Amino acid sequence: xxxxxxxxxxxxxxxxxxxxxxxxxxxxxxxxxxxxxxxxxxxxxxxxxxxxxxxxxxxxxxxxxxxxxxxxxxxxxxxxxxxxxxxxxxxxxxxxxxxxxxxxxxxxxxxxxxxxxxx
Amino acid sequence: xxxxxxxxxxxxxxxxxxxxxxxxxxxxxxxxxxxxxxxxxxxxxxxxxxxxxxxxxxxxxxxxxxxxxxxxxxxxxxxxxxxxxxxxxxxxxxxxxxxxxxxxxxxxxxxxxxxxxxxxxxxxxxxxxxxxxxxxxxxxxxxxxxxxxxxxxxxxxxxxxxxxxxxxxxxxxxxxxxxxxxxxxxxxxxxxxxxxxxxxxxxxxxxxxxxxxxxxxxxxxxxxxxxxxxxxxxxxxxxxxxxxxxxxxxxxxxxxxxxxxxxxxxxxxxxxxxxxxxxxxxxxxxxxxxxxxxxxxxxxxxxxxxxxxxxxxxxxxxxxxxxxxxxxxxxxxxxxxxxxxxxxxxxxxxxxxx
Amino acid sequence: xxxxxxxxxxxxxxxxxxxxxxxxxxxxxxxxxxxxxxxxxxxxxxxxxxxxxxxxxxxxxxxxxxxxxxxxxxxxxxxxxxxxxxxxxxxxxxxxxxxxxxxxxxxxxxxxxxxxxxxxxxxxxxxxxxxxxxxxxxxxxxxxxxxxxxxxxxxx
Numbered sequence: 001x002x003x004x005x006x007x008x009x010x011x012x013x014x015x016x017x018x019x020x021x022x023x024x025x026x027x028x029x030x031x032x033x034x035x036x037x038x039x040x041x042x043x044x045x046x047x048x049x050x051x052x053x054x055x056x057x058x059x060x061x062x063x064x065x066x067x068x069x070x071x072x073x074x075x076x077x078x079x080x081x082x083x084x085x086x087x088x089x090x091x092x093x094x095x096x097x098x099x100x101x102x103x104x105x106x107x108x109x110x111x112x113x114x115x116x117x118x119x
Numbered sequence: 120x121x122x123x124x125x126x127x128x129x130x131x132x133x134x135x136x137x138x139x140x141x142x143x144x145x146x147x148x149x150x151x152x153x154x155x156x157x158x159x160x161x162x163x164x165x166x167x168x169x170x171x172x173x174x175x176x177x178x179x180x181x182x183x184x185x186x187x188x189x190x191x192x193x194x195x196x197x198x199x200x201x202x203x204x205x206x207x208x209x210x211x212x213x214x215x216x217x218x219x220x221x222x223x224x225x226x227x228x229x230x231x232x233x234x235x236x237x238x239x240x241x242x243x244x245x246x247x248x249x250x251x252x253x254x255x256x257x258x259x260x261x262x263x264x265x266x267x268x269x270x271x272x273x274x275x276x277x278x279x280x281x282x283x284x285x286x287x288x289x290x291x292x293x294x295x296x297x298x299x300x301x302x303x304x305x306x307x308x309x310x311x312x313x314x315x316x317x318x319x320x321x322x323x324x325x326x327x328x329x330x331x332x333x334x335x336x337x338x339x340x341x342x343x344x345x346x347x348x349x350x351x352x353x354x355x356x357x358x359x360x361x362x363x364x365x366x367x368x369x370x371x372x373x374x375x376x377x378x379x380x381x382x383x384x385x386x387x388x389x390x391x392x393x394x395x396x397x398x399x400x401x402x403x404x405x406x407x408x409x410x411x412x413x414x415x416x417x418x419x420x421x422x423x424x425x426x427x428x429x430x431x432x433x434x435x436x437x438x439x440x441x442x443x444x445x446x447x448x449x450x451x452x453x454x455x456x457x458x459x460x461x462x463x464x465x466x467x468x469x470x471x472x473x
Numbered sequence: 474x475x476x477x478x479x480x481x482x483x484x485x486x487x488x489x490x491x492x493x494x495x496x497x498x499x500x501x502x503x504x505x506x507x508x509x510x511x512x513x514x515x516x517x518x519x520x521x522x523x524x525x526x527x528x529x530x531x532x533x534x535x536x537x538x539x540x541x542x543x544x545x546x547x548x549x550x551x552x553x554x555x556x557x558x559x560x561x562x563x564x565x566x567x568x569x570x571x572x573x574x575x576x577x578x579x580x581x582x583x584x585x586x587x588x589x590x591x592x593x594x595x596x597x598x599x600x601x602x603x604x605x606x607x608x609x610x611x612x613x614x615x616x617x618x619x620x621x622x623x624x625x626x627x628x629x
Contacts, residue, residue: 064195064202064376079373085498086366090359092491097355099487104352175509199508 141329145349148335152229156333156353157360158222163321164361165215168368169253170314172208180260182306184299187262188382195379206372212254214368216398219250220463227456231334232436233443239331240437242324249317254396256309262302267383269395270305271297276406279423298385337448400470401463402426433459517542520618528556528615536561536572539617545569546606546617551590552577558608558617559592564601579603 066072103109129135147156179198181190194201223243226232232240255273259266274297278288293300335344347353380390395403409422432439436456442449523539528548531537536547538561545561549572561579563570568583578595579588586597593602609616609624618624 062192062195062379064206064378066202075373079370082369082501083366085494085501086362089362089491089494089498092487092494093355093359096487096491097352099483100351100355175506178510179512198512200505201509203505204509 142350143348145329145332146346147333147349147353149345149347150335150339152336152339155225155229157357158218158225159328160357161360161364162215162218162222163325164364165211165218165368166317166321168211168365169208169215172204172211173257173310173314175204176208177310182260182303184262184302184383187260187302188379191261192379202376203372206376207368208257209377210368210371210375212257213397214364214371216250216254219247220398223247224456224460224463227436227459228453229334229336230440230443230449230452230456231336233334233337233440233446234437236327236331236334237437239324239327241434242320242327244434246317246320246324249313249320251398253309253313253317254398256305256313258396259302259305260309261379262383263380264383264387264390265380265393267297267385268389268393269399270301272395272403273399274301276402276423279417279419280427281420281424284423296385337443337446340446394470397467397471401466404466404470404473517544517619519622520616520624521546523548523615523617525610525613525615534574534577541617547572547579548608548615548617549590556608558606560604560606562604563599564594564603565597565599570603 066075100109147153176194179190179194179201181187191205194205196202226240226243255270259270274288274291277291278284280287289295291301291304292298293304394400405426406419406422409418409425411418413421436452437444440449440452443452518541521539521541528537528539531548531550533550533554534552536549538545539548539558540546541560544567547559547561547570549557549559551557561570562568563581563583563586565581565586566583568581570579570581570586570588572578573580577590579592580586581588581597581599584598586599587595588599588603589595591602592605594600605620606617607620609618616624
């Protein structure tokens with residue numbers, strides 16, 4: 001049961017991953033808010049399923065998860081790497097979004113149909 | 120270097136200027152409730168995840184009562200990463216249905232079903248029924264005690280409808296009782312019929328969304344609000360959220376793989392404390408509220424009829440809510456929406472805790 | 474020395490970073506998908522164990538089939554009494570071969586390929602000779618093993 005409690009904390013932490021990025025523009029504030037709403041949803045979903053689900057299962061043990069410790073640790077390590085990859089991707093996408101916001105603020109993202117062609 | 124060349128190749132053959140203009144013109148309003156706009160996308164993402172993991176599992180699953188259970192044990196114990204994809208399919212299904220309900224109640228509460236978007240509600244409602252049936256049919260594939268009993272109760276419940284009940288029951292079961300024919304039939308539903316139907320309906324649903332654009336809540340419609348372009352701003356935000364959802368599903372799949380119970384036995388009693396999947400609990404608890412005999416009539420039939428009326432009313436809300444069709448505030452239907460939501464949550468919790 | 478202007482634009486930097494991470498992410502996903510798609514069941518065995526009594530008394534110049542995974546193996550007793558075992562699968566398109574005692578050759582009906590007693594491909598399209606196994610006797614059992622395969626005696 002102790003391991004379950006420990007894992008419960010990890011899952012709750014992992015489902016709450018959206019660190020509020022340092023947004024430079026104020027209009028991205030609503031996104032910060034809705035981001036936290038969604039992560040709150042995901043957090044409660046994860047919590048809910050984690051506590052309730054295990055109580056409903058049969059005793060007969062068919063190994064639904066690799067039993068050897070080597071495989072188990074590989075899997076947990078891969079999970080950690082996977083989350084790092086996701087966080088990395090999210091960071092990069094946020095960087096892209098900031099850049100897009102900056103460009104749109106400057107107004108230089110529109111295609112200029114009046115621009116003369118060089119012949 | 121490759122990307123511009125690729126774009127030129129397409130440009131020399133297809134005139135997609137119109138499409139590009141259309142894509143660029145898609146704008147998403149920004150307001151207090153705009154987080155609801157993402158719920159549909161998350162549901163779509165989870166649906167796609169289910170399609171992919173489902174296709175993978177279909178490589179090794181055998182839909183015959185003598186082999187179904189054993190093939191799943193093979194997948195979980197012998198195939199490379201089989202346990203993972205089965206677990207992922209299970210959790211993907213759970214989260215998909217959660218988000219279907221979140222999306223449903225979200226649109227209900229902000230009344231985005233109102234004119235001109237009634238068909239979105241209709242297609243969405245049918246998709247809800249399809250999702251639930253996906254869940255039930257997929258669940259039977261394991262052919263364990265719990266699934267067997269659950270399908271018996273669910274199809275038996277449908278059979279309690281007056282007049283059409285027995286036809287529906289025999290159609291779903293492929294016979295009078297749940298048997299190998301039921302498994303084959305549910306497999307056909309789960310792997311072929313429902314995917315094709317859902318693809319068609321999701322296509323229509325998305326088409327209507329693009330046609331009408333995003334709706335804003337009635338109270339905020341008249342006010343000035345900012346809009347941001349879907350491409351690229353909201354597209355990237357969608358991507359971020361989908362990545363997080365993927366992370367959550369994978370984490371759940373790894374840390375909480377679903378168990379495999381004992382193989383189903385048609386002659387054995389159901390296991391102790393058996394319950395259906397959580398998205399059926401509110402129906403079960405509602406049925407339990409009705410006494411066995413009401414004024415001389417079969418209580419179960421009356422219960423099913425009442426539940427059906429409730430669901431039918433729910434389906435008709437966009438057509439009954441005249442005020443919001445006119446663009447006015449409709450507090451009665453807000454209350455109705457809140458009642459439905461609270462009822463659903465309460466009955467589901469009651470089902471869990473009892 | 475500090476450069477006045479950047480060598481790459483912001484856009485190039487971000488897009489490369491993004492594209493690169495996407496590729497890394499998806500290659501991991503595709504790797505696990507392909508691992509799943511290639512089955513672990515039904516692999517060819519390294520050796521099989523047979524009962525000597527089933528095979529010791531077959532007539533000379535005949536072959537008896539035994540199971541080698543999902544394909545037939547042939548236990549051959551030659552004219553002089555010596556025995557051999559081989560995989561009864563043609564090296565051309567993997568059809569099953571049969572032993573023709575009259576010609577003392579193996580015949581593949583799919584494309585009319587012929588192999589001699591030693592398995593060498595002598596006529597027709599087969600490009601390589603038949604694969605022969607090592608036969609060892611252990612008490613009441615016959616062990617037919619792939620050449621060079623380690624036979625784990627505990628499993629026998």
